[in-house]
Amino acid sequence: MDGTGGHFRSHVEEILDALAKDPGREALVHHDRRVSAGELRGLVHRMARALRSRGVRRGQTVTLLSGNLPETIAARYAAGLLGCAVNHLYAGLSADVHADILRDVETGTLIADPAHRERAADLARRVRLDRVLLLGAGTGTEADLVTLAAGESAEALHGEARPQDICTIRHTGGTTGHPKAICTTFGQWATIGPDWTEEAEVRLLVCTTLAHAAGLMADATLHHGGTVVLLDEFEAGAVLAAVERERISHMFLLPPLLYQLMDHPAIDRTDTSSLRALTYGGCASSPARLAAAVRRFGPVLHQFYGQNEAGGISMLLPEDHDPARPELLRTAGKAMEGVEVAIVGPGGRHLAPGEHGEICVRSPHVMEGYWKQPELTAEVLRDGWLHTGDIGFLDADGYITIVDRLKDMIVVVGGHVYTVELEDVLNSHPQVLQSAVLGVPDANLMERVHAAVVRTPGGDVGEAELRALVRERKGAMYEPASLSFVDELPLTDAGKPDKKLLRARARAAARPDAP
Structure with missing residues (x-):
């Protein structure tokens, strides 16, 4: 019930209703495949029935290990239609981390695409799962969800989700090395996402990855009658070709990917005039590069600042992307509609414009909490405000500027690296006495993972061996971009590794001729 006596309709049902309005329109494009709205809607209902026939029920957790496929979107909606919590894994993490996450959220169903068949089989050996399903080409012990769905009815299925049910579970790191699961309800999800109601056709x-912001934008696109064009991964030349070929109007990029697009040799001979909204976010950006992007693409840039815990926080709109006003390009824009932002100092005091403190957020999109971690939830959700862990300030006009992070998190392409987790891996080597991991901005202000390592007396472990250890334990995403061996770690007055000094040293080593 929705509290008014009527049936609660989840965002999945709203999207399916939108698909039903014009079943012949093009909904998804993937390589040479073009999937109509009616075909996608039918596949979702068929998959939901197939999942239900295999014992999947409301309130259970369904985990996806799948790429940017039409079947990935259909499986996500099918699980949501049944009222399940959906947990979409980043593919770049190690098997150990994947297994920890599966156990943490008590996954009963793992759905993988054929590209991840071996990892799915490995996880099934490590973790007790009720069922493993493949999105095509299932054989032997692996059931093929696509084949199972083909034998089911495409008639509309009544949604089973309730507003208070967990809809999505996203993972972030923790100081103990154990992932934190961020929970959002179906009731909250109904209000999340850009509103493109008044826009012309969105492509x-x-x-x-659909596991991140692109998935949210895909939901909004399908809800408002648009088309989603899926690429397997980012490759600048392929992206430019797709923009021209498919007349793309909207897309999302991390800043370093935007820079790669601009630096590609095909940029000046590619027609990008169809672009109306190029959204970027996820890490710090260079005002100079943003100004160049405005000159190249026109007034279409939107900066998005948000967190998994907080949802969307602020936007820097196209009219604020003025190359003549670089001070605005250094900000994260103004708070989004329905979002309150406060800068909080010691003792919880709200600070005046220009004063630096922790950025705190209050909105309907703030997470319900961390999965089965009430103490940790209470640390960040206090007095109705979410404490983001970011340090910044508000100016007199309401623009937010982020200056530092309280949390030791490094944003990289494909996900997030948590420094304590990586330090734990490095320190586990018998010839490593101590380590400190930090993010070092490159020329484009994209953070790169750097590790400073103190060897044990007489130790001779090298960079290659430590890189291999990290890849094995945590996956390629955690592998340091640079690594230095030091006699000792400099300490702050409080006795902690002085990462500010280490960062300055690493930057100087990377650019020895810099002033």
């Missing part, structure tokens, strides 16, 4: 290009 969204998805070239980053």
Whole structure:
């Protein structure tokens, strides 16, 4: 019930209703495949029935290990239609981390695409699962969800989700090395996402993982009658070709991917005039590069600042992307509609414009909490405000500027690296006495993972061996971009590794001729 006596309709049902309005329109494009709205809607209902026939029920957790496929979107909606919590894994993490996440959220069903068949089989050996399903080409012990769905009815299925049910579970790191699961309800999800109701036809290009912001934008696109064009991964030349070929109007990129697009040799001979909204976010950006992007693409840039815990926080709109006003390009824009932002100092005091403190957020999109971690939830959700862990300030006009992070998190392409987790891996080597991991901005202000390592007396472990250890334990995403060996770690007055000094040293080593 929705509290008014009527049936609660989840965002999945709203999207399916939108698909039903014009079943012949093009909804998804993937390589040579063009999937109509009616075909996608039918596949969702068929998959939901197939999942239900295999014992999947409301309130259970369904985990996806799948790329940017039409079947990935259909499986996500099918699980949501049954009222399940959906947990979409980043593919770049190690098997150990994947297994920890599956156990943490008590996954009963793992759905993988054929590209991840071996990892799915490995996880099934490590973790007790009720069922493993493949999105095509299932054989032997692996059931093929696509084949199972083909034998089911495409008639509309009544949604089973309730507003208070967990809809999505996203993972972030923790100081103990154990992932934190961020929970959002179906009731909250109904209000999340950009409103493109008044826009002309939206053609969204998805070239980053559906497990992140691109998935949210895909939902909004399908809800408002648009088309989603799926690329398997980001490759600048392929993205430019798709923008021109498919007349793309919207897309999302991390800043370093935007820079790669601009630096590609095909940029000046590619027609990008169809672009109306190029959204970027996820890490710091260079005002100089943003100004160049405005000059190249026109007034279409939107900066998005948000967190998994907080949802969307602020936007820097196209009219604020003025190359003549670089001070605005250094900000994260103004708070989004329905979002309150406060800068909080010691003792919880709200600070005046210009004063630096922790950025705190209050909105309907703030997470319900961390999965089965009430103490940790209470640390960040206090007095109705979410404490983001970011340090910044508000100016007199309401623009937010982020200056630093309280949390030791490094944003990289494909996900997030948590420094304590990586330090734990490095320190586990018998010839490593101590380590400190930090993010070092490159020329484009994209953070790169750097590790400073102190060897044990007489130790001779090298960079290659430590890189291999990290890849094995945590996956390629955690592998340091640079690594230095030091006699000792400099300490702050409080006795903690002085990462500010280490960062300055690493930057100087990377650019020895810099002033």
